[in-house]
Amino acid sequence: MEDVEAIHSVLRHPDVFRSSCDDSCSGPEDLDLGPAFASRNDIGCLGAYVGDTLIGVFVLVARSMVLYEVHTGILQEYRAAHGLAAARALIAFVFSNTKCHKLVTLVPEFNHPALLYALRAGMRKEGVLTASFLKGGVLHDQTLLSINKGHLCQ
Numbered sequence: 001m002e003d004v005e006a007i008h009s010v011l012r013h014p015d016v017f018r019s020s021c022d023d024s025c026s027g028p029e030d031l032d033l034g035p036a037f038a039s040r041n042d043i044g045c046l047g048a049y050v051g052d053t054l055i056g057v058f059v060l061v062a063r064s065m066v067l068y069e070v071h072t073g074i075l076q077e078y079r080a081a082h083g084l085a086a087a088r089a090l091i092a093f094v095f096s097n098t099k100c101h102k103l104v105t106l107v108p109e110f111n112h113p114a115l116l117y118a119l120r121a122g123m124r125k126e127g128v129l130t131a132s133f134l135k136g137g138v139l140h141d142q143t144l145l146s147i148n149k150g151h152l153c154q
Contacts, residue, residue: 001045001057004033010057016073019111023134046093048074048086055082058090066101068094072114079117087121091147101149106142108133118145 001007010016012028025031033045048056056074063069070090074083094100105123107114119125123145131139 001047006047006054007033007045007057010054010073010075011059013073013075015076019114020071020073023137046090048078048083048090050078050082056086058086060094062100063104065099068098068100068103070094070103070105072105072117074117079113083117084120087117091122095149102146104144104146106132106144108135109141109143110135115143115145121147122151123147124151 008031011020011031011033014028017025017028017031021031042062044060046058046060047054048058055078056072059071059073061069061071072087074086078086091103094103103123104126105118106129107118124147126144126146129142129144132142133140
């Protein structure tokens with residue numbers, strides 16, 4: 001995806017923004033994926049659609065040639081069946097169309113629905129990064145989850 005307005009429409013949505021942004025963003029307007037973002041070749045966005053309706057955005061960050069990190073924003077009304085199907089499709093797409101061999105994500109300890117979402121998509125817990133997410137002035141732990149190319153969910 002290159003349509004910054006469409007990406008912002010998901011990532012700045014109150015339900016998505018509230019559960020995914022840390023204290024570095026005081027409000028949705030602080031989350032700006034403008035020209036500086038578009039010029040980076042280590043970051044990309046993929047949209048999740050139901051028909052012509054954009055239901056979510058996956059932001060991929062290449063941490064190395066074989067390790068990618070994913071940040072997920074799915075609109076609340078699509079988080080059940082459609083959101084899970086989108087996550088599984090993303091994983092398959094990344095492993096089929098990039099050099100990625102390991103996909104990781106971090107989930108703050110207070111975001112239980114996101115943790116369940118990642119697990120249901122086929123990711124596995126790898127560990128905990130302690131005191132690594134500042135939200136409401138409190139440092140929270142984050143769970144590190146991953147999936148390897150050889151362990152695609154069925």
